[in-house]
Amino acid sequence: MSPQYSSRATLSSMPRTTQTLDMTNPCLDGRKRRCGRPSTHDTEELDQYLLEIAAGLFSQHGYAGTSIDQIARKASASKQTLYRRYPSKEALFIAVIMNLTRCLRQAMEETTLHDPLEELRYISRLLLELTLSPQSLGTYRILIADGHRHPSLLRQAITSIGEPFHRAFLKLLTAAEARGQIAPGNADDTTAHLLTGMITGWPLEDSLFGLSPLKTKQEQDDFFDRAWSFFLRAVGGSPHQPAS
Known part of the structure; x- marks a missing residue:
């Protein structure tokens, strides 16, 4: 790797x-x-x-x-x-x-598809870190507070940020399925949404309420590793074995 x-x-x-x-x-x-x-x-x-x-x-x-x-x-x-x-x-x-979001978008653009499942893991971990950053939480709060009054703003955010992220996840899932890294039938929109929801849903919700559920990098790592293991079992994948 x-x-x-x-x-x-x-x-x-x-x-x-x-x-x-x-x-x-x-x-x-x-x-x-x-x-x-x-x-x-x-x-x-x-x-x-x-x-x-x-x-x-x-x-x-x-x-x-x-x-x-x-x-x-x-x-x-x-x-x-x-x-x-x-x-x-x-x-x-x-x-x-x-x-x-420049760093995460750059990482998604530079995926080589040499090991798509591991690249998906890497991008997912970066997404969790970005989601919990104070800057991102501030942006989420603005969109929640003002998005309903400015629907075009919300649509622009989804088009410029949400949809490219989703397409990148779907591309990696498709490549992983083609390589036999996940079971057939799992490279679809639903799986991509479930993965991002599993990785960011609960931490983001609690953070928006000011609860700071994952205060340290170690807590983030432990949460992510467990979520990723759940995901692998669900899609018939195998845990990544670090290169010796």
Whole structure:
């Protein structure tokens, strides 16, 4: 097995080009944004800065309670600077979510299907860690609180985040079935939904109520290992044997 798919791999250990957003304390390595028109070299840093400022305000005030005006003032930028990048507040919020989930989406895109069942295990463990992060919990709370008032926002989040995740799980299940790693008939939408529900359902629900069910990495690992064992038995798979 490649070290890339170690059972102890975490989001923080994965290579990435940008930081994970801190939705409660947005900053950019403690630096303030430079005034004036950014150079080409500074554009990526400015983009990240604006996303972090937006993430912090969305977290503090909710989607409905945050305006482009507020974000621009907090970032010491013009509204035109924001609108050149994001045509609407909805587009900006989706960009915040996309940046938050960048590491997991990258991992899903880079799956080689060399060992699809182990790759599915790796992606599922990353999903649990991402789901329980403070940034993700803040996003879930915003969607729960404001999604019914802004149904297009909820649809955009599902289209941009939920559906790609589901397709990646289904692709890995299909490859695992083709390789004989799981029993025939299990590579379908229902199995993909059951797996993600088993991995994230109870921990997410309790975390949204502030109960912190899995406080440490060891507790997360123990929970995930047991859930994965249940899943393997259900689909007729075999526990992964680490490479010697």
